[in-house]
Amino acid sequence: MPVIPIDDPSDPRLADYRGLTDVALRRVLEPERGLYMAEGAKVIARAIRAAHRPRSVLVSERWLDSVAPLVDEDTPVYLAPAALLEDVTGYQVHRGALASMERPALPALADLAREARRIVVLEGIVDHTNVGAIFRSAAGIGADAVVVSPTCADPLYRRSVKVSMGTVFQVPWTRAESWPDALDELRALGFTVAGLALTDDAVALDDFAARAGERVAVVMGTEGDGLTRQALAHVDEAVVIPMHGGVDSLNVAAASAVAMWELRAR
Numbered sequence: 001m002p003v004i005p006i007d008d009p010s011d012p013r014l015a016d017y018r019g020l021t022d023v024a025l026r027r028v029l030e031p032e033r034g035l036y037m038a039e040g041a042k043v044i045a046r047a048i049r050a051a052h053r054p055r056s057v058l059v060s061e062r063w064l065d066s067v068a069p070l071v072d073e074d075t076p077v078y079l080a081p082a083a084l085l086e087d088v089t090g091y092q093v094h095r096g097a098l099a100s101m102e103r104p105a106l107p108a109l110a111d112l113a114r115e116a117r118r119i120v121v122l123e124g125i126v127d128h129t130n131v132g133a134i135f136r137s138a139a140g141i142g143a144d145a146v147v148v149s150p151t152c153a154d155p156l157y158r159r160s161v162k163v164s165m166g167t168v169f170q171v172p173w174t175r176a177e178s179w180p181d182a183l184d185e186l187r188a189l190g191f192t193v194a195g196l197a198l199t200d201d202a203v204a205l206d207d208f209a210a211r212a213g214e215r216v217a218v219v220m221g222t223e224g225d226g227l228t229r230q231a232l233a234h235v236d237e238a239v240v241i242p243m244h245g246g247v248d249s250l251n252v253a254a255a256s257a258v259a260m261w262e263l264r265a266r
Helices: 012-017 023-033 041-049 061-070 082-089 109-113 128-141 158-163 181-188 205-210 252-262
Strands: 003-005 035-039 054-059 077-079 097-102 118-122 145-148 173-175 192-196 216-220 237-240
Touching: 012 035, 012 054, 012 082, 012 097, 023 035, 035 041, 035 158, 041 054, 041 061, 041 097, 054 061, 061 077, 061 097, 109 145, 109 173, 109 181, 118 128, 118 181, 118 252, 128 145, 128 158, 128 252, 181 192, 181 216, 205 237, 205 252, 216 252
Parallel strands: 003 077, 054 077, 118 145, 118 216, 145 173, 192 216, 192 237
Antiparallel strands: 035 097, 054 097
């Protein structure tokens, strides 16, 4: 593969990597350009194993031997000093390597759900760390797929990918085109739709799990207010994790892991 030394932070070939700490900019720019960022040799390797194609790689000298063999001969590898990486990206790239990856096309909801038995649905979760942690739990505990609402944070944003340890590449997912109509579509596809919510009529998670059907979709709400009233109007049942010690709920990422474990397909 071509290894191309770069010593000018304004080099136009580095456009994909510029301003990675500007979340608002990257949220718009990356989908528009059809790309996402993978950071570190392990995450880049997982992305490539998932058949995602790199557009280019930006790497410091220390990490060149770890990253260069991962890409094919048509992928440019830009070699730059660590200080230049920090200048371009806006932060210290501790793992010394970034890859600009082609963003894959997302499947239709019906196609995603066809073979699934357990689906996690995220409504309006805006913290990329939480989204990444939920994907890691989904991969580790065994959820078959994830659906994110139109307002949910991007699972392929750099922070989500990093926190998930690259598991966003192995868990099938898609973004709902219409919300909360997607919950009705899941019900029509044979799923019991359960919403985790602190409502008066919510049933205990373990009680719900004991009689859960073959196909279950569990819906998680925002970090602050939880599920919206609109979403709750489209679920079959509200479900709550029984708590102690005067604590009413868990962080959404922790709650999702508990729910996925309790509802895992036996």
